[in-house]
Structure formats: C-alpha cells, structure tokens
Amino acid sequence: MKKIRLLVVEDNRLLREGITTMLNEQEDITVVASVGNGEHTLREVAATKPGVVLLDLGLRTQNSLQLVTSLKKTHPAIRIIVMDLIPMQEDIVMFVQAGVSGFIMKDATIDDFLRTIRSVAHENRVLPPMLTGSLFSQIVEQAVANPGRSRLKISVRMTKRERQVIELVADGMTNKEIAQNLHLAPSTVKSHIHNILEKLALRSMVQISNYAHTSGDFREATDSISLIDE
Numbered sequence: 001m002k003k004i005r006l007l008v009v010e011d012n013r014l015l016r017e018g019i020t021t022m023l024n025e026q027e028d029i030t031v032v033a034s035v036g037n038g039e040h041t042l043r044e045v046a047a048t049k050p051g052v053v054l055l056d057l058g059l060r061t062q063n064s065l066q067l068v069t070s071l072k073k074t075h076p077a078i079r080i081i082v083m084d085l086i087p088m089q090e091d092i093v094m095f096v097q098a099g100v101s102g103f104i105m106k107d108a109t110i111d112d113f114l115r116t117i118r119s120v121a122h123e124n125r126v127l128p129p130m131l132t133g134s135l136f137s138q139i140v141e142q143a144v145a146n147p148g149r150s151r152l153k154i155s156v157r158m159t160k161r162e163r164q165v166i167e168l169v170a171d172g173m174t175n176k177e178i179a180q181n182l183h184l185a186p187s188t189v190k191s192h193i194h195n196i197l198e199k200l201a202l203r204s205m206v207q208i209s210n211y212a213h214t215s216g217d218f219r220e221a222t223d224s225i226s227l228i229d230e
Helices: 013-024 038-048 064-074 089-098 110-121 135-145 160-170 175-182 186-200 205-214 218-224
Strands: 004-009 029-035 052-056 079-084 102-105
Touching: 004 013, 004 038, 004 110, 013 029, 013 110, 029 038, 029 110, 038 052, 038 064, 052 064, 052 110, 064 079, 064 089, 079 110, 102 110, 160 175, 160 186, 160 205, 175 186, 186 205
Parallel strands: 004 029, 004 052, 052 079, 079 102
Antiparallel strands: none
C-alpha cells in the first residue's frame, strides 16, 4: 500500500507533536517531517518530497498565504491543507486561489481530520464542513474559475434590506432595535438575518458584525453588488 507522505507545518509544538503522533499511527499515512517555522518548509519539502503539506493558517513567523504561493510555484503538484479555528470567508477564497486543496478546522473530529487528508491526497478539494453544500462553496468555485473577481461580496446577491440589516448588526443593535429602526416586524428581521447567515455561510450575529467590521471593502463592495429591492 502506497502511503500518503505528509509534512506538518505548525508553530505550536504541543499541537505539532500531537498531530504527528496521531498521523503516524495510521497505516496509510507517514509524516516525513514536521516543522515549527515556515521558513524551513521549502527546504524540508525539497528534502523529503511529501505529497501533502498540512499548514497552520496563522503562523507567527511567516505569512502562510505567501508560503502557499511559494510552495505551489516550486512544487506545483503538491497538495496543501490549511488548518485554522474558524477561517474567514475571504481567507478561504484567497487560499484556494493560491492553490490550497483543503481546509481542516482545528476543532474537527479525528475522523474528519483523517478523511480530509485522505481526500485531498486523492486530488479532491475539501472545504470546511460547515460550508459544504452552501452558497459560499459555489462562490469559492467561481473565485477559482475567475481569479480576477477576488472579492467575495461581488459574487453575492444581497438585497438592499439585507445590507441595511448587516450595517445595523455591525452597529451592535439587537433584532428588536433593528425592527424599530427599519419599521419592520421582529419576525421579518429574523428572516433577513437567517438569509444573511445562509448567503455568507455564517453562524451568528457576532460573525455578521465581524464580517462587516473586518471586511474593509464592505461598503465599497456592496455599492457594486447586484442589489435587489427587498
């Protein structure tokens, strides 16, 4: 049986050693190297020739996106999986465009962890489970097919009312306060928020607020979105 040759890039030593031990216990996986510094990754890839690289998205010593770009430039056939707690949507688009094949949530079950590695090793793409089958998964595919359209929001059809709701959520308003501000029934606001969560593949109002605040081009981009009336 041909084993999956894997290199781990994780700057948390405890996590790195734990992942390495767990993976080496699998009959079909062997960790050929594990490094805590992204700067050593290219050298280790050249020396050990892994088929898959398991990469921490938030390396402290090097920009992980730049590392992905360098890896794919020098080793185009290599498969890269990014690990993170809750990756931002735009991060996912940028990493997919750079050549990443899969994502693993750091709170994933061991079965999901192993399933992702095996699937990517067999040349499949794997999005975080919470995004599978969502509108956002289709947006990622559009981003891969059309690299020039790098902003997630351009691909999302958002109504004018949904944009208003996002802005008010970002201002810290509750459902009741949003309803009063927009002269809507609370149930209507709840419906709008549900639709926003679905469209942006988010799970809470806190994440909607973070989306509005951390996406610096939110207001600029929404001006160019195909807005439908309500």
